[in-house]
Amino acid sequence: MQKRNHMNPYFAGILLGLVLLAAMYFSGRGLGASGGLKYAVVAVVGAIDKTHAAESPYYSKYFENGEKPLKNWLFLEVLGMVLGGFISGAFSGRLKFKIEKSPGISNNTRLLFAFLGGVFFVYGAQLARGCTSGAALSGMAVFSVAGFVTMISIFGSAYLFAWFFRKLWI
């Protein structure tokens, strides 16, 4: 596999911006990621415990009028992301099973904090109705105040906490 460098960040930004513009033009919406994970969880809960899903004020709205949580734009978009990332990785020679971490920490430490990071990030994304993609990036592109506030809040808080977690990275 021939290895290639990452794309120039400004070119990659233009490419990402055009993908977002295409989502707005074709579907009247922005990009998303955490929402796709949410639909997966809703579908699993609905399959395991139908009564709980029907009675819960949170889950029930995803099953109204016989709707199926996986027949959803966002969920399909997330599946597409896996294929798109794979194509890019194959093209640039980056396909490899690997745990990426600072040499100063063990694999277990890395995986523990990766797990906790995932729990926090998606919990916060459910509360803010979107993550870096759906709230911050897509929101900014449509002048949404929520988008700008969420973006500043995510990055501001990560800078505030960065000192405490520096051993994980540097």
Added chain:
Amino acid sequence: MGPLSIISEFPEWVNLLIGFIIGVGFGFALEQAGFSSSRKLAGMFYGYDTTVFKVFFTAALVALVGSQFLSFFGLLDLSLVFVNPYYVGAALIGGVIMGAGFIMGGFCPGTGICALSIGKIDAFVFLFGGLVGAFLFAETYPLIEPIALGGFKGPMKVDEWLGMSPGVFTLILILAAVFLFWIAELAEKKFGRPEITAEFDGD
């Protein structure tokens, strides 16, 4: 005239196919940018790699300027494009929780999915945590509902809020971006960690 799927009333399977194809482009762009690497992403918060900021801001501006051009030439009805509703507390507190998750996990959900697709095991664990996070949110929703629904302001737009035209606000954003890109390049020179950001690890 766009948004095509709303105006032309496409059947559901066409909309889902469009979503899938857009996802392919999204995943491809994130991976090409280098966002499948958590240490590269985390570099944003220690100054040694500012790719996140450059890609993110460039993309937002391209979509923002592009959509206004499409609207100006009558190709896109911006009033039909989704604008995120603003819930003050939820946006702020949710953002702070996400920031904590970002610095612990090294990914956001989108970059985690992209890293998973090239085989990063830490991304798989991050996303598993993400599924747990979504489940916890759903189960604790009754408790957190007051924050989730509080301070509702509707789909508020920055230009209207500040009382300026979209064009003027866009210009200010572009100038801010150019200035901040310059700072970002300086930061990478000062705090650069080539041993972390080297792309080929010799195998």
